[in-house]
Amino acid sequence: MKTNIILLFPLLLIMNSCHKEEITVATHASNTFYVENNNASMRVLVEGNTASKTFLLFVHGGPGTSSYFYNTDYISQHLEDKYAMVYWDQRNTGGSQGTSNGSKLNLNQYVDDLKKVIDVLKYRWGQDISVFILGHSWGGLITSSFLVTNDNQNMVKGWICMDGNHNFKLNDELSRQKLLTTGEEQISLGKHVKEWTKIVDYCKAHAGVIDYTVSNTLNGFAADAEEYIDDIEPFNPYRHLKDYAIKNKYPVMPMLLNHMYSSNADFNKDLLNVETSSQLYKVNIPVLLMYGKYDFICPAGLGEDIYSKVSSESKSLFIFEKSGHNGVFQQPDVFCWQIDNFLKNHK
Amino acid sequence: MKRMKRMKRMKRMKTNCKYKIVVLVALIITASYNFSIGQSKAYVEEVQLSANFKLAYLESVIYPGIEAGFEYPLRLIDLQKTKRSGREKNIEKSRFVSTSIGWYHHKSFQDNVYSQVEYIKRRKNSNGFYTEFLPGIGISRSFVGGTVYETNGDGSINVKTVKGYNYAMVSMGGGIGYDLSKYSVLPITAYTRLTVLAMFPYNSTINLQPTIEIGAHASILKVKARKYTKTKTRIK
Numbered sequence: 211m212k213t214n215i216i217l218l219f220p221l222l223l224i225m226n227s228c229h230k231e232e233i234t235v236a237t238h239a240s241n242t243f244y245v246e247n248n249n250a251s252m253r254v255l256v257e258g259n260t261a262s263k264t265f266l267l268f269v270h271g272g273p274g275t276s277s278y279f280y281n282t283d284y285i286s287q288h289l290e291d292k293y294a295m296v297y298w299d300q301r302n303t304g305g306s307q308g309t310s311n312g313s314k315l316n317l318n319q320y321v322d323d324l325k326k327v328i329d330v331l332k333y334r335w336g337q338d339i340s341v342f343i344l345g346h347s348w349g350g351l352i353t354s355s356f357l358v359t360n361d362n363q364n365m366v367k368g369w370i371c372m373d374g375n376h377n378f379k380l381n382d383e384l385s386r387q388k389l390l391t392t393g394e395e396q397i398s399l400g401k402h403v404k405e406w407t408k409i410v411d412y413c414k415a416h417a418g419v420i421d422y423t424v425s426n427t428l429n430g431f432a433a434d435a436e437e438y439i440d441d442i443e444p445f446n447p448y449r450h451l452k453d454y455a456i457k458n459k460y461p462v463m464p465m466l467l468n469h470m471y472s473s474n475a476d477f478n479k480d481l482l483n484v485e486t487s488s489q490l491y492k493v494n495i496p497v498l499l500m501y502g503k504y505d506f507i508c509p510a511g512l513g514e515d516i517y518s519k520v521s522s523e524s525k526s527l528f529i530f531e532k533s534g535h536n537g538v539f540q541q542p543d544v545f546c547w548q549i550d551n552f553l554k555n556h557k
Numbered sequence: 558m559k560r561m562k563r564m565k566r567m568k569r570m571k572t573n574c575k576y577k578i579v580v581l582v583a584l585i586i587t588a589s590y591n592f593s594i595g596q597s598k599a600y601v602e603e604v605q606l607s608a609n610f611k612l613a614y615l616e617s618v619i620y621p622g623i624e625a626g627f628e629y630p631l632r633l634i635d636l637q638k639t640k641r642s643g644r645e646k647n648i649e650k651s652r653f654v655s656t657s658i659g660w661y662h663h664k665s666f667q668d669n670v671y672s673q674v675e676y677i678k679r680r681k682n683s684n685g686f687y688t689e690f691l692p693g694i695g696i697s698r699s700f701v702g703g704t705v706y707e708t709n710g711d712g713s714i715n716v717k718t719v720k721g722y723n724y725a726m727v728s729m730g731g732g733i734g735y736d737l738s739k740y741s742v743l744p745i746t747a748y749t750r751l752t753v754l755a756m757f758p759y760n761s762t763i764n765l766q767p768t769i770e771i772g773a774h775a776s777i778l779k780v781k782a783r784k785y786t787k788t789k790t791r792i793k
Contacts, residue, residue, distance in 0.1 A: 231704045231716055242665040244720070246707040250760075251720060253666070253703070302760040305666050307701055309722050312761030330706045333714050456619060461666045463618075463765045471762040 233334050235260050239294065243334075244307075247326045248314050253305035254327060255297040257281065258290030263339045264557045265331055266370075266549065267296040269324060271347030273315070274472030276304030278460050279450065280346075280538065288546040293553055294335075298327050300352075302472045305461050315477045317484060321356045328365050340367045340557045344549075347508055347535065350374015351484065354516070358489035368496040368556045370549065373508045373535050376516060377485035382420040384511040385428050386413050389435060392506070402438040409435065422479050432506035436534035439504045443532045443540040450539065490519035496556045497525040500548060502533035502540070524556065599787040605779040606630035606651075607744065613772025617661040617669070617754075624770055626657025628677065632783045639790040646683065653677040655691070661768065664702065669766070671697040671726055671754065685739035689750070693728040697756045724756035724764070732770070744776035 234241050239260040244251040255277070256265070266289070270277045277297035289295060299306045301323055302315060328341055343366050345353030354376040357363045375381045393410040397403050409431045416424050436442055455462055497520050501510035510529055517527045528548055530537040538545045608629050615622035634650040655675045662668050673695025681687035698721055705720040732750030737743060750770040757763045 231718065242703040244701050244703050244705045246705050246717075246720065251701050251705055251722075255665075302762075305702075306760070307667065307699065307722060308760050309724070310758040310761050326708045329708050329712070330714065333706065459664055459666065461663060463767075464759065467762050467764065468760055471760065 235335065237261055237291065243330070245298075245323070245327050245330050247301075247323050248319060249311040250301035250306055250308040250314065250323070252301055252323060252327070253277075253299040253307075254330070255281065256294055256331075257286065257297070258294045259292055260294045260335060262293050263335065264293045264342070264553055265296050265335070265339055266293055266342045266344055266553065267298060267324075267327065267331070269298065269343055269345040269349035269352050270300065270303070271349055271373075272300070272303060272469070272472060273348050273475070273478065274303055274469040276460075276465050276469075278304050278454070278458060278465070281458055282450075282454070282539070282542065284542040285538075285546065288542075289549060292550065296327075296331065298324075302475075303468050304465050306468070307464075312471065312475060315472065315475050317351065317355055317477075317481065320352045321359055321362075324352055324356050325362060325365070332365075342366060342368045342370060342553060342556075344370040344372060345374045346372045346538065347374060350376050350508070350512070351378075351481070351486065354486040354490065354493075357495070358486055358492045363493060363495050366495065368498065368552060369493065370498045370500070370552065371513065371516060372500045372538060372545075373502055373505050374499075374516075375508045375512060376490070377487045377512065378425070378482050379420070379485065380487065380515060381508060381512060382425050382428060384509040385432050385506055386416065386420070388506050388509045388511075389413050389428070389431055392435070392439075392504075396438065401440070405434070405438055422482055425482060429507060433535070435506045436504060439534070441532060442504050442534055445534070445536045445539045487515055487519055490516060491521050493520040494522050496552070497522045498548065498552045499525070499527040500530065500537060500545070501527070502530045502535060502537045504532075504534045505537075507535040599785060601783055601785050603781055604633070604784040606633055606782040606784070607776035608778050608780050609653075609746070609774040610777045611655075611657070611772055611774045613748075613750075613770040615659055615661055615772075616769045617663065617766045620661050620663040622659060622661025622669075622768070624657055624659035624772070626655055628653040628655040628774065630780060630782045632785065635784060635786045637786070637788045639788070641791045648683070649679075649681040649687075651677075651679045651681070653679065655693075659768075661766075666702045667721075668700040668702065669697055669756075670700070671695055671756075673726060673728055675728065675730075681736065685736035687734050687736065687746075689732050689734065689748075691728075691730045691732075691750075691752075693730070695726040695728065697724040697726045697754070698722070699724065699756075722759075724759055726754055726756045728752050728754045734774075738776075746774040748772060748774065 232241055237259045241256045243254055268277050268280045277299050281297050343353050350371050389409050390413040393406040396406045499513040499516055501513040513527045530541050533540040611626045613624045615624045631652040636648040638646040655677055658672045660670045673693045675691045675693030677689055677691045679687055679689040700721040705717040707715040730750050730752030732748055734746050734748030737745045752768045754766045755763050
């Protein structure tokens with residue numbers, strides 16, 4: 211009897227861990243699955259109207275944040291009833307799992323991972339589904355690199371770039387310029403003079419070639435700068451975490467440690483010279499570019515660069531008047547309206 | 558010039574004074590310790606101690622699980638203290654080596670099965686209440702919380718319903734418990750424990766999982782172990 215119980219215990223555990231393949235075609239689907247590629251099992255959550263056959267794939271920022279953050283009540287209520295939202299955690303982020311795979315972190319690997327995720331979406335819901343990709347911040351570089359590689363753009367119906375970066379050198383210089391001009395303007399208005407003076411002095415002292423340390427410092431100032439603008443809709447990441455961490459079952463500790471690892475991994479230094487501006491002429495699918503007026507991290511100038519370089523017949527650049535780097539959370543109503551409009555017209 | 562000299566002298570005096578105070582305090586502490594522990598005796602004997610089976614409900618943050626294990630006694634130190642007031646206090650310090658297997662389920666993220674060996678330092682008062690500290694090492698096997706799709710170079714896709722990773726694990730925990738056998742015939746101890754499991758290399762870094770256990774130990778057999786009896790008397 212004792213032996214039976216001892217044998218039964220691990221058996222129950224293994225049975226519990228076996229997952230029946232679940233593919234839901236419905237107006238309110240919710241499926242989690244994992245895409246394995248080169249020693250990483252990447253979490254993919256598909257929520258919403260899979261019966262619509264229109265899928266919007268979020269390629270999150272970072273490197274190192276997570277797609278869990280985009281799965282908000284507002285998006286659920288305003289987009290998921292019409293389309294399927296795909297929340298993909300890139301390798302070494304969020305709920306993605308693996309062992310010793312840090313050496314695999316490089317841009318080409320991320321691009322290959324994105325391709326594999328789309329392959330699996332089509333395997334599960336059919337080759338005839340319409341897939342749109344949305345790159346936010348660092349996701350802008352992954353999505354633009356994906357589109358200019360081989361014939362990858364044939365796999366998707368449209369590209370949405372939200373506060374996205376596609377050219378690090380240009381990004382750093384635009385960020386420095388925007389901090390400088392806005393800073394001087396704010397100082398002349400007598401607003402947050404002490405904080406802006408520090409930023410302006412740093413920007414003036416670092417004109418010209420921007421190395422990794424300067425780039426990181428500018429990035430830090432750019433994140434802080436949003437707090438010194440009165441017209442901006444505030445976004446509190448800690449409140450966001452409080453509201454959704456338990457509800458959406460965030461794996462909080464792995465998310466945090468993954469973020470710390472990925473955002474400081476060596477490959478970040480290699481990205482300093484990466485750009486896709488010179489290859490954007492290859493892009494001919496519909497493009498929607500969305501940037502925050504007060505985004506100092508990825509200024510709207512990046513969107514103007516993309517807009518001027520892509521060959522797409524259908525392209526538009528939209529500026530969020532009350533947003534910084536997170537228009538998706540700062541002005542969710544405008545975000546959802548723009549997405550709905552774009553998907554409706556190009557699916 | 559005179560004022561400067563006077564200030565220097567004052568400063569030197571202040572430093573000397575501080576030094577003297579520190580030496581005096583150190584002397585008082587040393588002396589009081591030596592005088593207060595008046596007598597100390599110890600002897601060793603071989604006795605039969607309880608080996609325990611444990612079963613616990615476990616939560617990794619808010620995700621449910623279970624842990625079962627076996628505690629093997631290594632030694633017992635029976636410390637009898639006589640206080641300055643004459644009151645006697647009895648403390649049992651026991652050492653165990655424990656093996657356990659645990660599992661928790663984080664829906665759509667992972668199931669984690671782990672096995673570990675812990676060294677337990679337990680300190681029990683005469684009223685049956687105890688505290689414990691336990692470092693451990695082990696291995697963990699995770700099961701990814703969903704169907705896994707492996708894409709091949711030729712475009713084909715393999716579907717895996719079970720996929721997981723092995724991790725090395727270290728743990729550190731502490732807890733409190735109460736020996737129910739003090740007041741009943743059942744040889745049972747109720748306890749709660751907070752442990753942090755560190756699994757690695759998890760995505761080339763560490764996965765830290767705090768766990769809370771609420772469970773019971775049951776004494777299932779007696780094994781031979783050494784018992785050290787020590788008496789300490791504080792002199793008034």
